[in-house]
Amino acid sequence: MAKKSQNRFELAAELVASRARKIEIPNFDDSRLYEEFNTQMRPIQSELEKKLSDSTEEASKIRISS
Amino acid sequence: MKVLHTTLLPIHELLLELDEICEETYRFPTNAASKSKIVGYLGSLRDDLLAYVEYPYVDKVYRNSFYSFFSTKHRDYDRDCIRVSLFENTISKEHFRKPELQTALSKAFLGFVVVRPTMPKLIGRSVISPTAFKRSRFANCSVNIECSVNGVRLISSGFPHSSQDSETIKCAETTVWEIMEYYGNKYPDYSPVLPSIIIAALSGESYERQLPTKGLSVEEISHALKVFGFGVIVYARSIYKEDLKRLFYTYVESGIPVIAAIKNNDVSHAVVAIGRTRVVDDKIEASPVSFVVQDQGRKIEILDVADADREYVLVDDNFPPYQLAKYDDPTAYYGAGKFQKCDLHAIVVPLYHRIYLEGSKARSLITNLLSYSFVTMFLPFERITLRMFLTTGRSFKHKIALDPAIKEDVKEMFLSILLPKFVWVAELSTPELYSRKMAFGVVVLDATESGGNGADSVIFVALPEHFFHVERGKFVPIDFVMEPFSMHLSNLRGDNNNG
Numbered sequence: 001m002a003k004k005s006q007n008r009f010e011l012a013a014e015l016v017a018s019r020a021r022k023i024e025i026p027n028f029d030d031s032r033l034y035e036e037f038n039t040q041m042r043p044i045q046s047e048l049e050k051k052l053s054d055s056t057e058e059a060s061k062i063r064i065s066s
Numbered sequence: 067m068k069v070l071h072t073t074l075l076p077i078h079e080l081l082l083e084l085d086e087i088c089e090e091t092y093r094f095p096t097n098a099a100s101k102s103k104i105v106g107y108l109g110s111l112r113d114d115l116l117a118y119v120e121y122p123y124v125d126k127v128y129r130n131s132f133y134s135f136f137s138t139k140h141r142d143y144d145r146d147c148i149r150v151s152l153f154e155n156t157i158s159k160e161h162f163r164k165p166e167l168q169t170a171l172s173k174a175f176l177g178f179v180v181v182r183p184t185m186p187k188l189i190g191r192s193v194i195s196p197t198a199f200k201r202s203r204f205a206n207c208s209v210n211i212e213c214s215v216n217g218v219r220l221i222s223s224g225f226p227h228s229s230q231d232s233e234t235i236k237c238a239e240t241t242v243w244e245i246m247e248y249y250g251n252k253y254p255d256y257s258p259v260l261p262s263i264i265i266a267a268l269s270g271e272s273y274e275r276q277l278p279t280k281g282l283s284v285e286e287i288s289h290a291l292k293v294f295g296f297g298v299i300v301y302a303r304s305i306y307k308e309d310l311k312r313l314f315y316t317y318v319e320s321g322i323p324v325i326a327a328i329k330n331n332d333v334s335h336a337v338v339a340i341g342r343t344r345v346v347d348d349k350i351e352a353s354p355v356s357f358v359v360q361d362q363g364r365k366i367e368i369l370d371v372a373d374a375d376r377e378y379v380l381v382d383d384n385f386p387p388y389q390l391a392k393y394d395d396p397t398a399y400y401g402a403g404k405f406q407k408c409d410l411h412a413i414v415v416p417l418y419h420r421i422y423l424e425g426s427k428a429r430s431l432i433t434n435l436l437s438y439s440f441v442t443m444f445l446p447f448e449r450i451t452l453r454m455f456l457t458t459g460r461s462f463k464h465k466i467a468l469d470p471a472i473k474e475d476v477k478e479m480f481l482s483i484l485l486p487k488f489v490w491v492a493e494l495s496t497p498e499l500y501s502r503k504m505a506f507g508v509v510v511l512d513a514t515e516s517g518g519n520g521a522d523s524v525i526f527v528a529l530p531e532h533f534f535h536v537e538r539g540k541f542v543p544i545d546f547v548m549e550p551f552s553m554h555l556s557n558l559r560g561d562n563n564n565g
Binding site: 008019021056058066 | 236237238281282283285288299300302305306333334335336384405411412414424426427430431434435438440473475476478479482483519520521522531532533536539540541542543544545546547548
């Protein structure tokens, strides 16, 4: 998020947080989770990219004539 | 001097009127209209409408086909059409001349249909409101198109439709024309096209004559839409299997008209999917569990609403607009005959060219995110519905800004977030909240990310008691509280109608 809007965001977030129940997230490591998520997603996303290109090839064979 | 002929009459007298005009003006055989598909078309309209008939009418689409093809034939084809405008039966001829009656006239106007001199395929261009039809309990993509009826400018709202003339346009070209007529009249990034422009766009790709048309391949449909400015994506059923149904739903829910290629052993056909039955009519409780996420022994069932039993709204050039059919039986409305038992084999999705994150990648990001323990632990219900769609950042914020169910500080938080032009949204709800068109959580992804670095596509996750956003290579959690809010239902028109 851009810095200018971040200030407005943080102000609003503080107001909301003051009404919120505080809940601890066990073993929460913000940057490790970020990396872990990317590592997990990388092979899935490459597989989906291959699927998409196979799909284009498959569908191109269909001729619509009715 | 040429003179315009006009008549205002109840709709049950329209067929006789068209028979007479066709015989006198087009020199067609007696009862030509009564022997054509116009009978079924008029039969699908409400019985209490009024029809305003004008001829000769210059229709831009037919004129284009006339000059590029029909005028080059030996047989005489008339170059003019008949236009039938439809109204609620609350108007009279004086509504067209009195300024104080203009609001009532505009409100009563339900659109128009052009009758072409191309026997037996007489039904030409139309834009008619779903409310003019007997069956209209659905939500659909809709565009406003200005026209002039009896000298008065009026707006017709609906989805463009035409039947094929079978020589310059078949079903495939018709779907391309309908998509471009819709987008070209709705957004400044696109322009409507005419049959000869579709043919020209494909001339470099074609190795044989293009007229009379033999139809198009899915590749040619996709190519034409790409030439006209879209970032097209094609999904084949043979590759995506059951996931194609979810992608189909997701794009329709996003208000993106999708071209569906449907086939059986005898026919291959194209229709445009433009909507679905209303959210309140979804049988969510009876939906299968799509997947399960687990958190410390807790099992949470996720019902992807794409799997729900519902009908889709199809625009088929062989039928009046707004046919309803299920994904697994897309030609059910044909009844007996060679179109029976067709399957949907591929979909062509005309995306805005700056949407880089396509549906299957967006879905995998969301389902994987929901399986992460730091998200799962904040899911407060054991049966959760998942509803995914694309929308613009502006439309998303507009809905948030005006939702009375969202508290002011939460609104301010959401509205201060800089959003891209397009976002993928996943709304989380429960079957009970869903039936009231409410949701309890939302995941927002950046649709301008291509999904390579998965977490960078995540803008935020907002759940009843926690909020996460991604910043500088981290998931940032914030203590949060949010009451259920209204579902985003502005991609399609019709979910909030009465009746």
